[in-house]
Amino acid sequence: MKDKLILKDQxxxxxxxxxxxxxxxxxxxxxxxxxxKWDSLTKENLSAVEVKNSEDVTIATYTDLVLVSETSIVxxxxxxxxxxHLREKTDIEKLQDEVDGLGERSDMIEASVLELSEVVxx
Amino acid sequence: MALNxxxxxxxxxxxxxxxxxxxxxxxxxxxLDSKFVRMCFSPGVCIxxxxxxxxxxxxxxxxxxxxxxxxxxxxxxxxxxxxxDVAVDVERIEAAAASALESEENALNSANLAVQSAxxxxxxxxxxxxxxxxxxxxxxxxxxxAxxxxxxxxxxxESAGNVRNMSEVSESYAVGGTGTRxxxxxxxAKYYNQQASDNADRAEAAAExxxxxxxxxxxxxxxxGLVKPDGETIRVDSDGTIHADRGTTxxxxxxxxxxxxxxxxxxxxxxxxxxxxxxxxxxxxxQASERTNIEATDNVKGIFGKVKKWFADxxxxxxxxxxxxxxxxxxxTALDAVQGKVLYDRDINxxxxxxxxxxxxxxxxxxxxxxxxxxxxxxxxxxxxxDTTGAWGPGGNIQWYKCLLAYQNPYGSQxxxxxxxxxxxxxxxxxxxxxxGNSNTTxxxxxxxxxxxxxxxxxxxxxxxxKEYISWTSIASGSYAAGEKRYTKTDIGLxxxxxxxxxxxxxxxxxxxxxxxxxxxxxxLTTSYYQAQTTKGLFRIYYSEEGYIDIREVPNGLGIRxxxxxxxx
Numbered sequence: 001m002k003d004k005l006i007l008k009d010q011x012x013x014x015x016x017x018x019x020x021x022x023x024x025x026x027x028x029x030x031x032x033x034x035x036x037k038w039d040s041l042t043k044e045n046l047s048a049v050e051v052k053n054s055e056d057v058t059i060a061t062y063t064d065l066v067l068v069s070e071t072s073i074v075x076x077x078x079x080x081x082x083x084x085h086l087r088e089k090t091d092i093e094k095l096q097d098e099v100d101g102l103g104e105r106s107d108m109i110e111a112s113v114l115e116l117s118e119v120v121x122x
Numbered sequence: 123m124a125l126n127x128x129x130x131x132x133x134x135x136x137x138x139x140x141x142x143x144x145x146x147x148x149x150x151x152x153x154l155d156s157k158f159v160r161m162c163f164s165p166g167v168c169i170x171x172x173x174x175x176x177x178x179x180x181x182x183x184x185x186x187x188x189x190x191x192x193x194x195x196x197x198x199x200x201x202x203x204x205x206x207d208v209a210v211d212v213e214r215i216e217a218a219a220a221s222a223l224e225s226e227e228n229a230l231n232s233a234n235l236a237v238q239s240a241x242x243x244x245x246x247x248x249x250x251x252x253x254x255x256x257x258x259x260x261x262x263x264x265x266x267x268a269x270x271x272x273x274x275x276x277x278x279x280e281s282a283g284n285v286r287n288m289s290e291v292s293e294s295y296a297v298g299g300t301g302t303r304x305x306x307x308x309x310x311a312k313y314y315n316q317q318a319s320d321n322a323d324r325a326e327a328a329a330e331x332x333x334x335x336x337x338x339x340x341x342x343x344x345x346x347g348l349v350k351p352d353g354e355t356i357r358v359d360s361d362g363t364i365h366a367d368r369g370t371t372x373x374x375x376x377x378x379x380x381x382x383x384x385x386x387x388x389x390x391x392x393x394x395x396x397x398x399x400x401x402x403x404x405x406x407x408x409q410a411s412e413r414t415n416i417e418a419t420d421n422v423k424g425i426f427g428k429v430k431k432w433f434a435d436x437x438x439x440x441x442x443x444x445x446x447x448x449x450x451x452x453x454x455t456a457l458d459a460v461q462g463k464v465l466y467d468r469d470i471n472x473x474x475x476x477x478x479x480x481x482x483x484x485x486x487x488x489x490x491x492x493x494x495x496x497x498x499x500x501x502x503x504x505x506x507x508x509d510t511t512g513a514w515g516p517g518g519n520i521q522w523y524k525c526l527l528a529y530q531n532p533y534g535s536q537x538x539x540x541x542x543x544x545x546x547x548x549x550x551x552x553x554x555x556x557x558x559g560n561s562n563t564t565x566x567x568x569x570x571x572x573x574x575x576x577x578x579x580x581x582x583x584x585x586x587x588x589k590e591y592i593s594w595t596s597i598a599s600g601s602y603a604a605g606e607k608r609y610t611k612t613d614i615g616l617x618x619x620x621x622x623x624x625x626x627x628x629x630x631x632x633x634x635x636x637x638x639x640x641x642x643x644x645x646x647l648t649t650s651y652y653q654a655q656t657t658k659g660l661f662r663i664y665y666s667e668e669g670y671i672d673i674r675e676v677p678n679g680l681g682i683r684x685x686x687x688x689x690x691x
Contacts, residue, residue, distance in 0.1 A: 021448075057455065059449065
């Protein structure tokens, strides 16, 4: 049993031993499978990540991870070895996310106010 | 023997009234009280018969003696006394035998006398016959006298015949074989004498055996003899029944070994009854207070107590696989030993200033970088120089200190900082470094190992305050952002090291040089002027005392993007 990377939506990726956040190696049987795993590393899915060992014991939890890069090679047996480079968001990035969220909330409030005004004055 | 209403009974009575002399040959005598049975062979010669019950009684008696006696000697004495009774009987038998012999002799004598008498009678008869003949001869002289003589002779002959009959009867009773009496061959003195002799022999043998028994001693390892039960493993009941406890047996075949639960212990108990351990046994024990190893001298409870202590002291991570990566943020698992080498290879120990960053894609691997001319070659990545006093430059004999370069110059030009620079060696396809300094100067230098930007950021976060005090952003070519700021003690506390990180800026990749000027006013260092000639890398300054730094951009330079990081206090 390998260690596992569990994304927010519970997508589970088996990772090779010796991983660091900047070098998480995942094996795939085909390129399609590799792309599928790559696609699962969305911003939302990386917002809450859990790492479990081979005995299903949680050894790490991360929030607000960012996918920096991906590097894939084809092994001799035809499998695809992909190294994902992750990192934690910087404070600025987190603030930016917060601001973005506030912006969305502001838009929503504005829309609500407009709607309410229409109601009042309708 | 008598007939009583059709029943055949033997001569019987009380033992005290038994008189062997009154017995008839071939007659049984039964003592009703003593339960002795005797056969009479001749008057006075009566042999007691042995019965099964008598033997049983004798054995019982012996067993009782053995059970009761405290010592072997006592047992022997008791048995001897019994034997004496036997001896008495033997004596009596012997006496009877002797009496029988005597009787036989008397009978023989009588027979002899009878024979003699018969001979005498025969002789007399012959004489009488002769006289009768004389008388017959004389009868001619006197017929009456002859007739009388004839009559007298007939009477004499008759007397002689009577005498002859009496002799045969005597002979029949003496030795038999005369044919004058039915069963005479087994009913004569000679026969009875033989029987008496045989019985005497048997009695003598019995006496010898009894004597041997009387002489037997205690058994030893060399000779047989009397033994006595120890009362523990061998016991004798009152009825003579001998009991022996189960002994131990040595088995060479393990499959036939008796099971522990089959062992019967004292009091007919099993090991379970005595609290011994079996597969179903429970052991009451207390946990040991200290975690120590079990010893051969420990009892079962002690061993279990120690084992429980060890189990209690085990921590949760003892029961989970070690973590074989560098991702862990949750406590509770141990790090796999292989990560030790990983960490060593990363060499992120900041205390010796092994920091740098590299864009791997642009520069290739730093493992290709080797130092050709410098001393003390390890795995050179970045060179930092310090003089013989151990102080990092600048100062002393080193005019320039440190260089940090991870940029490949396709033109092979030298990137140097104060005379120490990295140079791409086209011939070897490797980086090399030249070190210059004052003449006659021994330069000790040290290399720093390169790490990735991510790792740098991680270190900045943990070891430094990760706060950018100064940041210049890239600007378009032709202009620059002038920045100047002075940091004093009150602002940043005691400065031990400053870290300038020049970040990648594509604007400057085409530029050969970037400059930043740093002026320091720390303690033992005079105002110094440094030039960082690089597009990427970090620039580290070490100071020994508090003071201030002025950071400003060198005029005529282009904008750079750098950040100043201050260490955590």
